[in-house]
Amino acid sequence: MIRFRSFRAALLTLILGVVAVAQVSTYIIVANVNRVQAEREIETDLRHAVSAFSRVNEAQTLLLASSAKAVASDFAFRKLFFESADDLRTLQSAFASASNRINADLNAWVDLDGQVIASSLPVPDEAFMDVVFRADESEEAEASGYCEINGQPYSVVTVPIRAPIIVGWWVVGFRIDEDFAGELQAQTRVEVSFANRSGAIIASSLPAATQAALETNWRRMSTGSVEIQNLRLAENDYKISVARAPLEEGGEIAIILQFSLDEKLAPARRLGRLILFVSIGGLVVATLLAGGFARRLSRPVQRLAEHTRIIAGGDYGVRLELKRDDELGALARAFNAMSRGLAERDQVRDLLDKNVSPEVAAQLMREGSALGGEEREVSVLFADLRGFTTLSENLPPREVVTLLNRYLDRMSQAVEAEGGVIDKFIGDEVMALFGAPLAGTNSALRAIRAALGMRTALAALNQELATEGHPPLAFGIGINTAPVIAGNIGSQRRLNYSVIGDGVNLAARLQTQTRNPAFNTDLIISATTLALALADGRVLTRDLGTVTVKGRAQESQIYAVEGLE
Amino acid sequence: MPFNPLKLAALLLATAGWLGAGGVTVTATDQKNEAVPELVVWLDPLGAPVPPADPAELAATVEQFNEEFDPYTIAVRLGTKVEFPNRDDVQHHVYSLSSPARFEIPLHGGDETEAVVMDQTGHVPVGCNIHDWMISHIIVVDTPWFGTTDESGRLALTDLPAGPYKLTAWHPRLRKTDEREINLVAGETLAVPVELRLRPDRRIRRAPTAGGSRY
Numbered sequence: 055m056i057r058f059r060s061f062r063a064a065l066l067t068l069i070l071g072v073v074a075v076a077q078v079s080t081y082i083i084v085a086n087v088n089r090v091q092a093e094r095e096i097e098t099d100l101r102h103a104v105s106a107f108s109r110v111n112e113a114q115t116l117l118l119a120s121s122a123k124a125v126a127s128d129f130a131f132r133k134l135f136f137e138s139a140d141d142l143r144t145l146q147s148a149f150a151s152a153s154n155r156i157n158a159d160l161n162a163w164v165d166l167d168g169q170v171i172a173s174s175l176p177v178p179d180e181a182f183m184d185v186v187f188r189a190d191e192s193e194e195a196e197a198s199g200y201c202e203i204n205g206q207p208y209s210v211v212t213v214p215i216r217a218p219i220i221v222g223w224w225v226v227g228f229r230i231d232e233d234f235a236g237e238l239q240a241q242t243r244v245e246v247s248f249a250n251r252s253g254a255i256i257a258s259s260l261p262a263a264t265q266a267a268l269e270t271n272w273r274r275m276s277t278g279s280v281e282i283q284n285l286r287l288a289e290n291d292y293k294i295s296v297a298r299a300p301l302e303e304g305g306e307i308a309i310i311l312q313f314s315l316d317e318k319l320a321p322a323r324r325l326g327r328l329i330l331f332v333s334i335g336g337l338v339v340a341t342l343l344a345g346g347f348a349r350r351l352s353r354p355v356q357r358l359a360e361h362t363r364i365i366a367g368g369d370y371g372v373r374l375e376l377k378r379d380d381e382l383g384a385l386a387r388a389f390n391a392m393s394r395g396l397a398e399r400d401q402v403r404d405l406l407d408k409n410v411s412p413e414v415a416a417q418l419m420r421e422g423s424a425l426g427g428e429e430r431e432v433s434v435l436f437a438d439l440r441g442f443t444t445l446s447e448n449l450p451p452r453e454v455v456t457l458l459n460r461y462l463d464r465m466s467q468a469v470e471a472e473g474g475v476i477d478k479f480i481g482d483e484v485m486a487l488f489g490a491p492l493a494g495t496n497s498a499l500r501a502i503r504a505a506l507g508m509r510t511a512l513a514a515l516n517q518e519l520a521t522e523g524h525p526p527l528a529f530g531i532g533i534n535t536a537p538v539i540a541g542n543i544g545s546q547r548r549l550n551y552s553v554i555g556d557g558v559n560l561a562a563r564l565q566t567q568t569r570n571p572a573f574n575t576d577l578i579i580s581a582t583t584l585a586l587a588l589a590d591g592r593v594l595t596r597d598l599g600t601v602t603v604k605g606r607a608q609e610s611q612i613y614a615v616e617g618l619e
Numbered sequence: 620m621p622f623n624p625l626k627l628a629a630l631l632l633a634t635a636g637w638l639g640a641g642g643v644t645v646t647a648t649d650q651k652n653e654a655v656p657e658l659v660v661w662l663d664p665l666g667a668p669v670p671p672a673d674p675a676e677l678a679a680t681v682e683q684f685n686e687e688f689d690p691y692t693i694a695v696r697l698g699t700k701v702e703f704p705n706r707d708d709v710q711h712h713v714y715s716l717s718s719p720a721r722f723e724i725p726l727h728g729g730d731e732t733e734a735v736v737m738d739q740t741g742h743v744p745v746g747c748n749i750h751d752w753m754i755s756h757i758i759v760v761d762t763p764w765f766g767t768t769d770e771s772g773r774l775a776l777t778d779l780p781a782g783p784y785k786l787t788a789w790h791p792r793l794r795k796t797d798e799r800e801i802n803l804v805a806g807e808t809l810a811v812p813v814e815l816r817l818r819p820d821r822r823i824r825r826a827p828t829a830g831g832s833r834y
Contacts, residue, residue: 127751129712129714129748132716133716136716136721191818191819192819193819193820193821194821195821214821216746216751216823217716217744217746218744218745218746218747218751218753218754218823219744219754219756219791220821221716
């Protein structure tokens with residue numbers, strides 16, 4: 055099986071293949087039909103020629119017989135027959151004259167017993183016994199046949215000499231020679247050759263070279279039931295039919311009829327050539343048409359492929375312009391619709407990214423809204439901005455939002471730098487998660503690092519704010535690590551990925567503890583968090599003792615983070 | 620008057636004939652069992668001399684009428700003078716090249732009558748040189764008992780002396796004459812069926828445009 059690298063080549067090959075097969079079969083069928091037809095015609099012609107031979111021969115014989123009868127009715131001729139025995143010289147000269155009158159090539163007088171009295175050619179005495187006997191038995195008192203004298207066949211006819219009863223027979227004949235063959239050929243358009251008893255061609259309408267070839271070949275031909283046979287003579291195919299005629303003296307002559315197959319097939323061959331030309335022309339036209347068609351089909355496909363690559367590259371804004379009403383046009387429209395769909399989805403994704411953390415967004419994209427409902431150990435970080443309310447009172451709202459966004463942006467960066475996820479902004483408060491939605495190792499230590507990063511980021515922001523003439527900002531951070539329930543929480547129309555549980559509340563409460571001046575810190579962590587962080591690294595803390603936070607019955611051990619070693 | 624044994628024999632024979640005459644009826648049929656008319660039949664006595672002919676009887680006529688010879692076949696006794704009267708408006712050229720009688724009556728018209736004496740026995744085919752189809756067969760026999768069959772193929776000969784005879788039948792369509800010996804008994808008529816094998820009739824066809832109104 056051939057593999058095509060291009061659809062266009064495959065289509066072209068298919069169309070051309072179909073056209074070529076159709077044309078080649080047409081050509082073969084037509085050529086075949088023509089040949090069969092020609093052969094049939096030849097066979098008919100040959101059959102006609104055989105009967106034409108008989109007709110021409112009969113006509114010639116009849117003519118000769120009529121002339122002979124006319125001459126034989128001459129009274130002097132009749133008298134001569136009776137007086138011949140006495141005067142042979144007179145007989146012979148009268149004989150020559152009679153021959154002249156009827157234009158016969160052969161001329162013999164035969165008595166009632168069939169014995170030759172006189173003959174223009176040397177023949178045995180009983181040469182015409184049979185033909186005379188047949189004439190004597192017939193109603194017309196006439197009979198014809200063939201005889202061969204010195205290798206030359208003659209067509210002979212015998213007529214009675216009446217005085218007034220039949221007193222003798224006159225045998226007259228004509229040579230079966232080139233003239234006779236030529237006459238037959240002119241009448242039938244079939245080449246005619248005659249072979250004598252020994253098989254030698256003695257007369258033929260064929261050219262000498264073909265005649266010689268026929269002489270050596272025709273004897274090999276099977277005789278009998280096969281009526282018409284093929285023979286190749288002098289580089290020409292002939293259809294050959296052989297008729298035979300018995301000779302008076304035994305043996306037979308052959309009338310060989312030949313029809314040149316090439317000659318007969320010539321019109322069919324011309325037609326064949328014409329069909330071939332038309333076929334080639336048709337093939338060329340088909341190539342051009344098919345090429346155009348294939349291109350019309352493959353070009354938009356190529357464009358679609360190109361377009362697909364562009365879309366795969368992420369550019370959904372490009373539109374495919376194919377002004378077609380067919381399936382490819384529909385495909386292009388579908389493609390454009392798909393591009394639009396992809397662009398919309400991309401926008402949604404973008405918005406999602408901004409509104410939820412990229413990790414949550416990715417997970418949402420991947421798993422849909424079926425997120426959550428699982429228990430996780432999560433380190434929850436709460437960071438609350440201090441003194442912002444006072445600051446915002448002296449600033450126009452637009453600048454407040456800008457400033458707040460600047461702050462939140464820096465804080466977010468610090469959180470994300472440690473693999474944390476912003477759960478939400480609650481006004482100027484930041485809630486961040488470590489260990490959810492993606493389970494991660496050392497979430498406690500990362501939360502502490504993030505808090506320290508936020509501290510650094512805030513210092514940097516404060517420097518900027520100082521140069522801008524704003525008072526510095528401060529925050530307080532609380533971190534707790536506890537098993538919580540994580541999941542998409544909300545109504546059917548609006549969901550929020552978040553965590554709930556007592557551990558979350560504790561984190562929020564620890565944050566508020568930073569407001570206690572006695573503790574003198576902006577970062578308080580629970581004992582659980584410290585314990586976990588210490589398992590992974592070293593944290594410098596100051597023990598703040600135990601506190602009882604709102605909503606919790608038992609006391610909580612808390613620590614202020616001084617730094618990392 | 621010297622004794623003439625021949626005359627005596629003739630007298631005796633005549634007496635015998637008168638005393639005991641017989642007859643013969645020939646019925647001729649061909650291979651298709653059809654009657655053969657115009658068959659020439661004659662009887663040669665075996666072992667007995669032929670009675671002399673009466674000169675008055677030695678006359679016969681073969682007419683040329685309507686461009687045909689009539690009759691087609693005829694038997695005549697040796698020495699018969701056959702006349703060839705022309706009853707037509709057209710002329711005829713009557714001839715025979717046969718060895719028993721070779722004669723020629725050049726073109727002759729209506730009222731001319733030529734005669735030929737048949738002085739040899741045998742078959743004398745007579746033709747007309749200008750009308751190829753005209754033919755008549757004269758059979759010259761040396762016996763007084765002869766005749767031709769009628770349309771029904773029959774011929775009756777009577778008043779024959781009893782004794783053995785050679786019966787000969789001749790027809791243009793016979794290859795050879797049909798011969799047989801018969802014995803005639805006084806007072807009886809012998810029926811002789813003659814079955815013949817006739818050859819095709821090869822008479823030349825009459826030219827359709829040539830004169831004759833009753834072809």
